[in-house]
Amino acid sequence: MSEKILQIENLTVSFDGFKAINDLNFDLDAGELRVVIGPNGAGKTTFLDTITGKVQPTVGTVYFQGRNTKGLKEHQIARLGVGRKFQTPRVYLNLTPRENLELSCTRDKNIWNAIVGKTPAAERRTVSGLLETIGLDLKADIKAALLSHGEKQRLEIGMLVAQSPDLLLVDEPVAGLTDEETEKVGDLLLALAESHSIIVIEHDMEFVRQIARKVTVLHQGSVLCEGSMDEVQNDPRVIEVYLGQQEDHAA
Numbered sequence: 001m002s003e004k005i006l007q008i009e010n011l012t013v014s015f016d017g018f019k020a021i022n023d024l025n026f027d028l029d030a031g032e033l034r035v036v037i038g039p040n041g042a043g044k045t046t047f048l049d050t051i052t053g054k055v056q057p058t059v060g061t062v063y064f065q066g067r068n069t070k071g072l073k074e075h076q077i078a079r080l081g082v083g084r085k086f087q088t089p090r091v092y093l094n095l096t097p098r099e100n101l102e103l104s105c106t107r108d109k110n111i112w113n114a115i116v117g118k119t120p121a122a123e124r125r126t127v128s129g130l131l132e133t134i135g136l137d138l139k140a141d142i143k144a145a146l147l148s149h150g151e152k153q154r155l156e157i158g159m160l161v162a163q164s165p166d167l168l169l170v171d172e173p174v175a176g177l178t179d180e181e182t183e184k185v186g187d188l189l190l191a192l193a194e195s196h197s198i199i200v201i202e203h204d205m206e207f208v209r210q211i212a213r214k215v216t217v218l219h220q221g222s223v224l225c226e227g228s229m230d231e232v233q234n235d236p237r238v239i240e241v242y243l244g245q246q247e248d249h250a251a
């Protein structure tokens with residue numbers, strides 16, 4: 001599959017003259033899992049914000065499935081098939097994982113119908129499958145408030161998938177998780193990568209090593225380099241950027 005799901009050309013995003021993204025070029029094949037890393041302030045969040053329409057390009061173009069997204073609002077881009085998972089879980093704590101997933105599947109988002117069980121049979125089958133995929137089938141009917149942080153992260157990833165996006169944007173999914181929970185989130189993303197295009201932003205290098213096929217390194221709003229984990233780790237420019245950052249912290 002070499003069809004591009006996302007193409008970003010000569011993108012610059014300026015905030016009061018400061019270029020958070022600076023002439024960035026990036027593309028993603030349909031079906032690809034890409035990890036984006038970079039030191040603090042490299043522009044990773046702004047990069048995602050521009051894809052989702054939260055931020056508009058100052059210069060340059062974002063094409064999603066060949067369509068220029070300029071001027072589209074966040075909800076319009078979401079409807080085109082871009083789903084975003086934020087860093088902190090946003091699940092309904094008083095509902096069960098099953099109910100949370102049912103709500104996400106419900107096209108018209110009619111909360112009442114989902115709660116009182118008026119969920120169509122096809123949707124219930126999807127929810128059961130999703131509960132298994134995210135490893136919460138045994139905890140499907142307890143309140144989400146009782147789930148661990150890692151389980152909540154997996155639930156929210158499931159809720160995103162329930163909306164059938166073509167592109168999943170996942171922002172630091174393992175921040176604050178135990179090693180075991182981190183590995184489970186990694187396994188989940190690898191399983192989802194078999195049928196979705198995914199961009200993951202992450203700081204945790206162990207996790208990046210677990211899931212990464214191709215890695216993009218951002219620095220000062222531009223792509224510094226791209227390649228396999230081994231290639232980027234041994235790239236002198238990447239070493240310099242990360243070592244420089246460690247020295248800044250030590251100072």
Ligand SMILES: Nc1ncnc2c1ncn2[C@@H]1O[C@H](COP(=O)(O)OP(=O)(O)OP(=O)(O)O)[C@@H](O)[C@H]1O
Pocket residue numbers: 015018019020038039040041042043044045046047
């Ligand atoms: N709304 C804004 N107004 C002004 N400057 C901003 C705004 N948003 C981001 N920036 C600046 O743009 C740069 C890139 O920020 P961004 O949050 O995209 O980086 P990041 O790579 O996600 O960083 P981190 O890893 O720390 O989250 C930073 O210097 C930040 O201060």
